[in-house]
Amino acid sequence: xxxxxxxxxxxxxSREANKVGVIGLGYVGLPLAMACVRKGLQVIGIExxxxxxxxxKDGKSYIQDIDDDELEAAVGSGRLVPTSDYGQLTEASxxxxxxxxxxxxxxxxxxxxxxxxxxxxRAYLQPNQLxxxxxxxxxGTTRELVQPLLEQSGLxxxxxxxxxxxxxxxxxxxxxxxxxxxxxxxxxxxxRCLERVTELYGCIFRHVVPVSSTDIAEAAKLLENSFRxxxxxxxxxxxxxxxxxxxxIWEVIEAASTKPYGFMPFxxxxxxxxxxxxxxxxxxxxxxxxxxxxxxxxELSHDTNETMPQxxxxxxxxxxxxxxxxxxxxxxxxxxxxxxxxxxxxxxSALPLIxxxxxxxxxxKYYDPYVPSVRIGASVMHSVELTDEVLSGAGCVVIxxxxxxxxxxxxxxKAAALYDARNATRGMQGAGKLERxxxxxxxxVQ
Ligand SMILES: NC(=O)c1ccc[n+]([C@@H]2O[C@H](COP(=O)([O-])OP(=O)(O)OC[C@H]3O[C@@H](n4cnc5c(N)ncnc54)[C@H](O)[C@@H]3O)[C@@H](O)[C@H]2O)c1
Numbered sequence: 001x002x003x004x005x006x007x008x009x010x011x012x013x014s015r016e017a018n019k020v021g022v023i024g025l026g027y028v029g030l031p032l033a034m035a036c037v038r039k040g041l042q043v044i045g046i047e048x049x050x051x052x053x054x055x056x057k058d059g060k061s062y063i064q065d066i067d068d069d070e071l072e073a074a075v076g077s078g079r080l081v082p083t084s085d086y087g088q089l090t091e092a093s094x095x096x097x098x099x100x101x102x103x104x105x106x107x108x109x110x111x112x113x114x115x116x117x118x119x120x121x122r123a124y125l126q127p128n129q130l131x132x133x134x135x136x137x138x139x140g141t142t143r144e145l146v147q148p149l150l151e152q153s154g155l156x157x158x159x160x161x162x163x164x165x166x167x168x169x170x171x172x173x174x175x176x177x178x179x180x181x182x183x184x185x186x187x188x189x190x191x192r193c194l195e196r197v198t199e200l201y202g203c204i205f206r207h208v209v210p211v212s213s214t215d216i217a218e219a220a221k222l223l224e225n226s227f228r229x230x231x232x233x234x235x236x237x238x239x240x241x242x243x244x245x246x247x248x249i250w251e252v253i254e255a256a257s258t259k260p261y262g263f264m265p266f267x268x269x270x271x272x273x274x275x276x277x278x279x280x281x282x283x284x285x286x287x288x289x290x291x292x293x294x295x296x297x298x299e300l301s302h303d304t305n306e307t308m309p310q311x312x313x314x315x316x317x318x319x320x321x322x323x324x325x326x327x328x329x330x331x332x333x334x335x336x337x338x339x340x341x342x343x344x345x346x347x348x349s350a351l352p353l354i355x356x357x358x359x360x361x362x363x364x365k366y367y368d369p370y371v372p373s374v375r376i377g378a379s380v381m382h383s384v385e386l387t388d389e390v391l392s393g394a395g396c397v398v399i400x401x402x403x404x405x406x407x408x409x410x411x412x413x414k415a416a417a418l419y420d421a422r423n424a425t426r427g428m429q430g431a432g433k434l435e436r437x438x439x440x441x442x443x444x445v446q
Pocket of ligand 1: 023024025026027028029046047048049052098099100101113116117120134135136137168169170171172275276
């Protein structure tokens with residue numbers, strides 16, 4: 001692997017060289033498209049979701065990290081062209097694929113979005129174009145799946161067009177690391193493909209880090225996300241243990257974090273969500289199984305994560321106390337997105353939590369300033385207004401997601417019983433009963 005370096009050698013001499021295509025304008029593709037615009041490139045943004053496409057054409061952002069003014073200016077000036085027409089990609093010098101990679105019902109990789117994107121693209125693929133896959137996927141995808149699909153165009157990868165893989169590391173809602181500032185791994189199926197992606201990405205990102213093969217870059221992304229799954233699952237297990245031992249996990253983490261090396265703090269919570277951390281490690285697990293190997297850490301971490309909503313339900317039952325059951329109790333969830341300050345509900349632990357509470361007969365409401373409504377099975381729930389009456393009328397209030405700007409003091413003052421899964425109420429005394437995940441307190445039992 002070469003050292004990381006910065007370059008801006010991408011050929012900007014012709015109009016075409018300044019044009020890139022981004023396929024899939026979601027949490028990854030839209031910020032990437034806007035980063036390209038900021039660097040002076042013209043972007044053809046391909047999106048198949050009609051609702052999103054219309055919003056983009058109207059200059060309206062559906063991603064918190066992109067503001068309407070910047071988007072409107074980019075679309076209005078023609079620097080970002082949102083379209084569903086793959087034919088417009090013939091003019092682009094580089095085409096970046098940012099489509100979803102979810103799981104099938106059997107928890108195996110669902111690469112159908114990549115397949116569809118490649119099948120749409122191959123009809124318009126031009127000699128000398130660069131195609132970069134950014135979607136997170138199992139090692140081997142670019143070579144085994146993308147390359148043969150694109151070669152059905154009649155063009156040969158590495159000879160007639162260039163094929164590369166660069167994993168996306170964006171952290172939605174995290175403003176400390178703008179997308180351009182995060183070091184970008186790049187790889188190609190030939191040395192020339194690597195050169196081409198390094199040139200293009202050198203125009204967009206501050207640090208470009210070439211690695212020796214697309215398989216290495218694909219695996220690196222899975223290592224990063226498996227590392228997070230395993231560590232967050234472990235800290236959740238530790239938090240449960242602290243609950244039993246009547247120790248305060250939050251203080252334990254703070255104490256351990258004073259070690260200047262060899263320790264990295266992870267925060268407990270009600271379960272790991274999002275499109276990446278609970279999903280990507282299962283791509284690795286599938287790869288391991290495919291080659292007859294095992295991935296026991298991932299298996300265990302996945303199982304630990306799956307049990308978190310039931311653990312939360314058990315703690316709520318304990319907090320309600322021996323005289324009350326969930327059946328007939330009203331439970332108010334504060335925050336249901338999978339993490340703070342974003343609207344993303346994918347794999348949010350609030351979804352199984354709501355289902356479990358409802359199955360036990362509870363009447364569930366939620367408040368989330370980022371999520372106005374959510375589908376739970378066949379029905380749709382709407383965020384309630386967080387009035388004093390709603391707070392004091394709930395049998396138990398649960399802080400599930402600690403969005404910035406929540407009126408924590410008012411919640412603590414009004415809730416008859418409050419279960420805080422995020423330590424958002426640290427140091428506070430509840431007017432009613434108050435328990436925090438992992439802090440060892442017992443408000444519901446003597
Ligand atoms: N969300 C994250 O924080 C994050 C971070 C790093 C990597 N990733 C990876 O990036 C990839 C994209 O994730 P995302 O969160 O942006 O997903 P997303 O669902 O937010 O966005 C994907 C977009 O692609 C569109 N799309 C699907 N098929 C298409 C097609 N054939 N042509 C054009 N558009 C199409 C969808 O309508 C959607 O708008 C995934 O592989 C994910 O694992 C995501």
